[in-house]
Amino acid sequence: MSKINEGVILKTVDYSENDKIITIFTEYGVVTVIAKSLKNGKRANFIDIGNYISYQIVQTKGLPILTSVRLINSYPEDKEKYPFYLMFIVEVILKIQRNDQDEKDLFSLIIFSLSHIFENPKLYLFLFITKLLIIEGVFIDLNNCLKCGDKFSEKDKIIISSEGIFHEMCTDSDLYISIKSLKLLKYLYNFNIKSDSIINIDLDEKTSKELQYYLLLILENFLESDIKSKKYLY
Ligand SMILES: [Zn+2]
Missing domain, CATH: 1.20.1440.120 (Recombination protein O, C-terminal domain)
Structure with missing residues (x-):
């Protein structure tokens, strides 16, 4: 099993119809990963700027691929300002x-x-x-x-x-x-x-x-x- 990482999502960019490139800030600096098949499912809601997540990745020749993601905190985005x-x-x-x-x-x-x-x-x-x-x-x-x-x-x-x-x-x-x-x-x-x-x-x-x-x-x-x-x- 791969290591569980934690980080805050800084940026998401559409890569293809169902995939996104995600920039995450971690204790070891900034990492960039690909999240695949996000169109449906609960995972898509976790991938939002400012969310504090734990996640696992698998290394590939290109960008690492996100294999699991769990929400730690999404903070009160409904609060004014x-x-x-x-x-x-x-x-x-x-x-x-x-x-x-x-x-x-x-x-x-x-x-x-x-x-x-x-x-x-x-x-x-x-x-x-x-x-x-x-x-x-x-x-x-x-x-x-x-x-x-x-x-x-x-x-x-x-x-x-x-x-x-x-x-x-x-x-x-x-x-x-x-x-x-x-x-x-x-x-x-x-x-x-x-x-x-x-x-x-x-x-x-x-x-x-x-x-x-x-x-x-x-x-x-x-x-x-x-x-x-x-x-x-x-
Ligand atoms: Zn002086």
């Missing part, structure tokens, strides 16, 4: 997809995010972006000025860019970050998805807009491309 947040997460993961790599941290983050995002979409989305950037090793230093290296004092006005934060006099840019947004970023940075599950924080409209702007700035700079589905987040 959930599909938009799912679309965003999937687009970002597809942009950084890699094969044959240890992706346990990223995999845990995706499962955590899909399981919780409907509870408070904006906050869990911000957490997803923050943790993703930390995993990728590109999250900005929130404690020291990128130019002079010094810490910030209470009365400093702080400027943010996609690379880091600065004292007002250490940069020409004038994109200020509020103390509230910075505090929230630090909270998200320190949040432990292995032991905590509930984000316990108030997010007002203004801070939410600010944080979304900064986090997308850093994320798109890292990905070196625009995220199309961000337009659904407003």
